[in-house]
Amino acid sequence: MGVYSPENFRVLCIEDEPDILRDLADELADHGFRVDQACSAEAALGKISASMPDLVICDMQMPGMNGLQLLENLRAHKDARALVPFVFLTAFSDRETVINGRKAGADDYLVKPVDYDLLIATVESHLSNAAQRAAAAKQSAVANGTVSQRDVLVERLTTLSADAALAVVKADSHTEVARRFSGNIDAVVARLSRAAGVEAFRLNAHGWAVLGLDSALLARTIEPLVQLRLRDTSRKGSARATLSGVIAPVGKNTPEDEANSLLDRLMESARLLQREGGGQLLEFDGPEMSDVRLASSIRAELITALRQGQLHVCFQPKVSAGSGAPLSAEVLVRWQSPMLGHLSPATFIPVVERAGLLSHLTDWVLRQAAVAQLQLVRNGLPPRLAVNIGGSEFTADLPDRIAAIFAELGAREDLLEVEVTETSMMADPGQAEGIVNALHQRGIGVALDDFGTGYSSLSHLQACPVDTIKIDRSFVQGVGESGPDQKIVLGIIGLARSLGVETVAEGVELESQRRWLAAHECDTLQGYVISRPLRFEDYCALLRAWPKAA
Numbered sequence: 010m011g012v013y014s015p016e017n018f019r020v021l022c023i024e025d026e027p028d029i030l031r032d033l034a035d036e037l038a039d040h041g042f043r044v045d046q047a048c049s050a051e052a053a054l055g056k057i058s059a060s061m062p063d064l065v066i067c068d069m070q071m072p073g074m075n076g077l078q079l080l081e082n083l084r085a086h087k088d089a090r091a092l093v094p095f096v097f098l099t100a101f102s103d104r105e106t107v108i109n110g111r112k113a114g115a116d117d118y119l120v121k122p123v124d125y126d127l128l129i130a131t132v133e134s135h136l137s138n139a140a141q142r143a144a145a146a147k148q149s150a151v152a153n154g155t156v157s158q159r160d161v162l163v164e165r166l167t168t169l170s171a172d173a174a175l176a177v178v179k180a181d182s183h184t185e186v187a188r189r190f191s192g193n194i195d196a197v198v199a200r201l202s203r204a205a206g207v208e209a210f211r212l213n214a215h216g217w218a219v220l221g222l223d224s225a226l227l228a229r230t231i232e233p234l235v236q237l238r239l240r241d242t243s244r245k246g247s248a249r250a251t252l253s254g255v256i257a258p259v260g261k262n263t264p265e266d267e268a269n270s271l272l273d274r275l276m277e278s279a280r281l282l283q284r285e286g287g288g289q290l291l292e293f294d295g296p297e298m299s300d301v302r303l304a305s306s307i308r309a310e311l312i313t314a315l316r317q318g319q320l321h322v323c324f325q326p327k328v329s330a331g332s333g334a335p336l337s338a339e340v341l342v343r344w345q346s347p348m349l350g351h352l353s354p355a356t357f358i359p360v361v362e363r364a365g366l367l368s369h370l371t372d373w374v375l376r377q378a379a380v381a382q383l384q385l386v387r388n389g390l391p392p393r394l395a396v397n398i399g400g401s402e403f404t405a406d407l408p409d410r411i412a413a414i415f416a417e418l419g420a421r422e423d424l425l426e427v428e429v430t431e432t433s434m435m436a437d438p439g440q441a442e443g444i445v446n447a448l449h450q451r452g453i454g455v456a457l458d459d460f461g462t463g464y465s466s467l468s469h470l471q472a473c474p475v476d477t478i479k480i481d482r483s484f485v486q487g488v489g490e491s492g493p494d495q496k497i498v499l500g501i502i503g504l505a506r507s508l509g510v511e512t513v514a515e516g517v518e519l520e521s522q523r524r525w526l527a528a529h530e531c532d533t534l535q536g537y538v539i540s541r542p543l544r545f546e547d548y549c550a551l552l553r554a555w556p557k558a559a
């Protein structure tokens with residue numbers, strides 16, 4: 010039941026005279042009330058059990074069960090029926106009925122023929138009293154802990170008189186976190202809401218809602234809260250907690266079911282955000298929140314995707330800059346998800362990596378590479394392939410993992426190259442050197458991917474004996490015309506030569522870029538001007554067609 014407003018209330022009219030019943034119902038409906046009708050006390054009982062009205066108007070004299078008996082019946086129950094406001098209609102100056110009705114627990118009476126102004130005034134006064142009583146009861150129920158603050162918030166949302174903003178803030182759901190930190194967070198929420206003049210509500214052990222009329226102000230209020238890093242190192246061991254927040258606009262007088270659904274969706278979004286590491290406040294409808302939702306779906310879908318064959322690999326040729334001869338191909342993963350559509354590896358690999366699932370994917374790609382290599386060898390085509398290895402996979406056990414997969418399938422590891430981004434490789438240059446050496450012992454080549462975008466220092470490059478440097482597309486783009494990119498790429502080629510390292514230019518899209526790179530002694534080219542990444546059959550066809558295609 011909302012705050013007093015006629016459309017929030019349902020009035021049941023009970024009257025055996027059809028004309029009077031219709032007039033009563035029309036009059037009430039004209040004043041905005043929702044109206045139900047019954048032509049007998051028996052019919053009314055059924056309607057009341059099915060759905061509780063907010064007020065009953067009942068004729069006293071009816072065939073069968075009369076109004077007084079109906080009232081006694083209702084008041085004998087131990088539920089809401091005993092309390093429903095009951096107004097009876099009686100004949101003029103029937104004093105005895107009035108007294109009996111009052112004794113039986115009627116709230117008011119009206120004399121027939123009905124004065125409709127008096128009828129409406131009576132109904133309004135009883136309903137607004139009931140609404141006030143309900144609000145007061147709810148407040149004391151919250152104070153006693155019998156009604157949730159969530160109910161109070163939903164009630165607030167249904168009666169907001171202006172547009173506002175609502176934020177949900179969430180901590181981790183572990184009981185340990187709730188036990189150790191929810192008191193602290195409660196205190197911070199209370200302090201923030203006092204300071205900024207916004208209202209805070211506790212939703213559950215690890216969730217809070219904050220309502221404010223000005224969304225920018227609300228965001229500024231919440232921001233310090235979600236940036237809290239809680240740490241507790243008591244004798245029971247250490248625990249940490251982060252918080253996440255999601256904020257959405259909320260209109261005035263939001264219907265109750267919409268308010269509930271908005272709250273549920275905000276809580277779900279905050280949960281997803283929290284799983285991504287927390288520490289942020291995002292807009293519910295913003296692009297960053299969409300990314301978080303996508304990340305969460307990706308995580309959920311990946312294992313199924315691997316099992317159901319939604320992933321496939323493509324092969325992008327690398328050719329000699331001088332002769333144009335195909336030398337090898339980079340194996341690039343593709344995901345066509347029935348749920349999420351086509352996903353770019355740049356989107357899903359980081360999510361898969363954060364979810365700790367990249368090893369599944371890497372093993373799967375390595376298998377695809379091994380199988381493809383066997384077919385290339387069988388068909389007398391250039392069999393060298395390169396596989397991308399994510400930063401978290403570039404660990405000391407990588408050489409053995411590759412060896413195990415290639416041995417199982419009977420493929421040759423010495424025809425494989427791994428591409429590792431400069432950033433991953435240089436995260437721990439000392440360890441990287443050991444891994445590169447171990448890969449070399451097995452004959453596996455190592456390429457430094459996206460070179461120029463990371464932070465390798467020349468001394469690291471010297472210590473880490475990679476075979477190839479892949480010059481990042483961002484530099485290659487500019488080499489067709491004179492400018493700083495030409496100087497940078499010339500510098501990289503010169504540096505690589507002096508270290509005895511091969512160069513591959515990535516993302517070569519234009520003839521002018523191809524010509525310049527060939528003229529300046531870049532060894533190998535890869536990019537759309539040569540070929541887009543291809544399905545395996547198409548890659549084989551391209552290899553067979555060379556040198557005719559060159």
Ligand code: C2E
Nearest residue numbers: 341342354355358374397398399516517518535536537542
């Ligand atoms: P990358 O290793 O630098 O791969 C090159 C990316 O550049 C590929 O994007 C490729 O399709 C794209 N590309 C190639 N030539 C051109 C060109 O001429 N113009 C433009 N605009 N783009 C070109 P893709 O396939 O979307 O892959 C993106 C990144 O995702 C890759 O960058 C790599 O870091 C990662 N990735 C792809 N497959 C795998 C995989 O199996 N495992 C791991 N760990 N990462 C992968």
Ligand code: MG
Nearest residue numbers: 339397428458
């Ligand atoms: Mg690569």
Ligand code: MG
Nearest residue numbers: 458459479515
């Ligand atoms: Mg690259």
